Amino acid sequence: MTASVETAAAQAGKPPRDWVLISLWISLVVVAAVWIAPFVFIVFTSLKSTAQVMTSSAFAPPTDPQFSNFTAAWARGRFSTTVVNSVIITAVKVPLGLFLSAMAAYALAKIPMRFGKLILVLILFGTMIPFQVMLAPIFTLVNGFGLIDTYPGVILPYLAFGIPYQVFILYGFFRNIPHELSEAARIDGASHFTTFRRVFLPVSLPVLAALFILDFVATWNEFAMALVLLQDREMWTLPLGLSAFQGQFSRDYGQLNAAIVMTVLPAIIVYLIFQRYFVSGLTSGAVKG
Amino acid sequence: MAERAILSNTRVQAALLLGPALVVYVVFAVFPMLDVIWLSFFKWNGLDPVKAYVGTANYVDVFTKDPVFWVAFRNTVIWTALSVAIPPMIGLALALGLNQPIFGRNSLRAIYYLPVIIASIAVATMWRWMYDPFFGLFGQILTSLGLQAWVPDWLGNRDIALYSAFGAYVWQSVGFSMVLFLAGLQGVNKSLVEAARIDGAGRWAVFRYVTLPALRTTLTIVLVLAIISSLKAFDIVYGLTGGGPAQSTQMLALWAFTQSMQIFDFGRGSAISVVLLAVTLAVVIPYMRWSQKREETAE
Numbered sequence: 001m002t003a004s005v006e007t008a009a010a011q012a013g014k015p016p017r018d019w020v021l022i023s024l025w026i027s028l029v030v031v032a033a034v035w036i037a038p039f040v041f042i043v044f045t046s047l048k049s050t051a052q053v054m055t056s057s058a059f060a061p062p063t064d065p066q067f068s069n070f071t072a073a074w075a076r077g078r079f080s081t082t083v084v085n086s087v088i089i090t091a092v093k094v095p096l097g098l099f100l101s102a103m104a105a106y107a108l109a110k111i112p113m114r115f116g117k118l119i120l121v122l123i124l125f126g127t128m129i130p131f132q133v134m135l136a137p138i139f140t141l142v143n144g145f146g147l148i149d150t151y152p153g154v155i156l157p158y159l160a161f162g163i164p165y166q167v168f169i170l171y172g173f174f175r176n177i178p179h180e181l182s183e184a185a186r187i188d189g190a191s192h193f194t195t196f197r198r199v200f201l202p203v204s205l206p207v208l209a210a211l212f213i214l215d216f217v218a219t220w221n222e223f224a225m226a227l228v229l230l231q232d233r234e235m236w237t238l239p240l241g242l243s244a245f246q247g248q249f250s251r252d253y254g255q256l257n258a259a260i261v262m263t264v265l266p267a268i269i270v271y272l273i274f275q276r277y278f279v280s281g282l283t284s285g286a287v288k289g
Numbered sequence: 290m291a292e293r294a295i296l297s298n299t300r301v302q303a304a305l306l307l308g309p310a311l312v313v314y315v316v317f318a319v320f321p322m323l324d325v326i327w328l329s330f331f332k333w334n335g336l337d338p339v340k341a342y343v344g345t346a347n348y349v350d351v352f353t354k355d356p357v358f359w360v361a362f363r364n365t366v367i368w369t370a371l372s373v374a375i376p377p378m379i380g381l382a383l384a385l386g387l388n389q390p391i392f393g394r395n396s397l398r399a400i401y402y403l404p405v406i407i408a409s410i411a412v413a414t415m416w417r418w419m420y421d422p423f424f425g426l427f428g429q430i431l432t433s434l435g436l437q438a439w440v441p442d443w444l445g446n447r448d449i450a451l452y453s454a455f456g457a458y459v460w461q462s463v464g465f466s467m468v469l470f471l472a473g474l475q476g477v478n479k480s481l482v483e484a485a486r487i488d489g490a491g492r493w494a495v496f497r498y499v500t501l502p503a504l505r506t507t508l509t510i511v512l513v514l515a516i517i518s519s520l521k522a523f524d525i526v527y528g529l530t531g532g533g534p535a536q537s538t539q540m541l542a543l544w545a546f547t548q549s550m551q552i553f554d555f556g557r558g559s560a561i562s563v564v565l566l567a568v569t570l571a572v573v574i575p576y577m578r579w580s581q582k583r584e585e586t587a588e
Contacts, residue, residue: 020492025391031383035460039403042415043427058429091328099292104310111303121577126318128573130521133565136549136558137328160317173485174306192302212533220416221408223524228550239410243528245416256418265409271406275399 007018039055046070046257055254070259076249077259082241089155089237090219097159098211101166102204106196108167109174110182120171131157132224139228149232157225162218166211172202173207213274217267240265316386325566329559335549347560358561361539364451365520365565368458368540372519376459377511377518380466381504385496387467387476402464409461414529416457420444420529444530447537454529454538458522466511474500474505513576520569541565 026279045053046069047062074080099210107113108120138157139148147153177200185195201208223239230236237246242263250256321586329347331340351358363471381400389393404412419426420443443453477500523542526532531548532539539547541561549558 006372009431013444021389024386024389028383028386028391028397032397035404036400038415038419038426038460041419045418047425053424057433058424058426087465099311100310103306107303107306108560111299111306113307119307122319122578123311123314125573126314128517128571129318129322130517130542131318131321132521132523133545133562133569134321135326135546136555136562138317138322139550140324140555141317141321142326151291156313157317159313163314164318167310191297191300192306196306219408219412221406222528222544223408223410226547227467227527237407239524242414243410246417248529250417253418253424256414260411260414260418264407266407267408272399 004106041261042257043254044143046261050251050253050255051233066254069254070262071261073245073255073258074257077262078236078243079238079259079262081243082236082238085151085235086220086237088151089158090216092151092163093155094178094212094221096155096216097162098166098208100159101163101211102170102201102208103196104163105167106172106192106200107198110194110200122169123164126209127168131161133168135228136223138225142229149230149235151235153224154229157229158219158222161225162215166215167212170204173204177203208286209274213270216270220267251271254263317564324359325559326458328555329563331556333555334553335552335555347556351557351560351564355557357536357539357544360536361541361544361561362564364539365522365541368455368522369453369516370518370521371455372458373512373515376462377470377508377515379459379463380511381470383463384470384474385500387471398467404461405464405468407461409524410528412457412461413525415452416460416528417444418454444559445534449533450530450534451538454526456531457527460547461517461525462515462518464513469507469511469514470504473504473567476507477503509576509579513572516572517569520565520572 005175019097041058044059044062047065047067048056049064049069052064052066053060096117106118108123113119133207142148142153142157145153147156182195183201185199186192222237223243226237226240227243230240233240233244242259244269245259246256292387294489328340330342330344332343332347333340345528384491387398401550420428422440422442422445425443427443431437432439441449443452480498481503482495485499490498500578521542522540525536526540533544542565545561545565546560547558549555552558
């Protein structure tokens with residue numbers, strides 16, 4: 001600890017040691033340790049047998065790692081079904097939703113329309129309304145279409161509740177694109193479709209990437225709507241599978257924690273890989289807006 | 290050739306670009322919101338072809354005959370007040386710290402943000418295990434400090450279960466406020482900070498008179514988002530306590546779900562949803578007005 005504090009001091013400011021910065025750094029590291037402790041605890045438990053969980057301390061690393069917890073949890077938690085469902089739903093919903101939102105945002109930002117402003121307000125409104133408020137009518141609606149326990153039945157509401165935020169961000173971005181850029185293309189006789197595809201999509205790639213990551217994580221993690229719309233366990237997604245696993249096998253500590261690790265790992269990996277992209281996209285949008 | 294002519298019409302192009310998103314949004318998001326108001330005036334089990342119109346009976350029942358509703362209402366208010374106060378405060382403190390030139394700040398930021406990207410239901414499962422009174426993390430820490438007599442039944446004791454659940458929510462949501470504040474801090478005028486420093490202002494004075502005023506907009510956004518996301522608290526409570534013990538951690542969103550989808554009383558469930566919707570709108574509409582005004586003055 002002392003050694004690392006000294007390196008920090010050396011980095012932070014050379015001769016006059018800035019004690020405020022050093023104590024700040026120490027407190028940030030302590031908070032980070034607290035923040036990461038649950039992960040350590042979960043991973044350690046996931047590798048222990050039930051007997052080891054009961055006898056060893058929470059932060060004792062597993063002496064004899066039980067990787068069988070993972071294979072057992074995979075089978076009992078029906079992960080081979082839930083992973084496939086989650087992948088299909090996410091792989092369809094995220095790109096499709098972004099594409100629809102980008103088209104709509106372009107139209108609202110660059111084509112003068114009579115009710116453009118009104119439509120924009122209606123869509124902005126959607127960024128604020130939580131769907132958790134109306135799970136029952138969503139069920140009724142999807143049931144009316146005969147789409148309970150189907151992929152479209154869950155993807156369509158997901159799209160509907162993802163569109164507002166994406167349109168909102170992309171609208172702000174498109175509006176700031178200089179007029180000359182789009183007008184030049186339009187004068188050359190290009191249709192709005194071509195202008196959108198050739199001019200606007202390429203320049204908005206960083207924003208689209210950031211929205212893609214955000215939406216991937218949100219879709220992958222979504223629980224409440226899936227709980228209502230996917231009742232057949234053959235259609236369950238990962239979060240539903242984890243919830244059911246906890247309900248049934250909460251006393252198999254090792255396996256339960258292995259199930260948690262397997263559920264959250266994909267989102268963590270995606271986040272760690274695209275982190276830079278994600279943060280830069282988010283902050284550049286926020287500063288401009 | 291005729292097809293080309295139609296496609297080159299600007300209005301047709303606008304409709305084709307805007308249409309798909311708008312239709313999906315109106316059918317699957319706007320319509321259910323109106324439908325929930327409609328359903329709140331009927332007695333219906335969700336499946337019968339016939340709905341019986343009962344006027345405001347569902348509201349009367351919910352307000353006068355349903356003690357759980359008021360528990361849920363109170364809990365939602367407590368939860369909202371706490372989540373406006375605590376996670377944004379910690380988030381602001383962390384963001385101010387990370388805004389300094391310190392060692393490893395990217396890794397630190399990544400760590401604080403990590404819980405945000407984890408599914409709420411997984412957070413609930415993790416924390417339920419950490420709250421295990423016998424082998425969980427918190428019990429073990431207290432025991433190793435010699436305080437085993439003090440280990441409470443975190444989620445089983447109805448006096449503290451709500452606050453235990455809120456602990457998990459703090460862990461999950463601090464990173465989100467932090468990122469928004471970090472973005473806001475980018476917009477603080479650096480030459481203004483420099484000038485204040487040169488004029489002999491200390492760290493606190495710079496924060497109080499330069500940084501904080503510049504963060505006002507960010508602060509409003511963070512607080513409004515905190516209110517909205519706490520009104521929809523569902524997954525984390527569902528996964529941690531399911532509203533128990535004895536409905537002591539019941540929340541409005543969860544109670545509306547329980548009434549409709551588990552007790553099959555769609556009318557009452559919808560009435561509860563409408564109450565929650567009204568509360569949400571009371572926050573959302575002034576906020577939208579505010580941000581629209583802000584945009585207009587910026588132009």
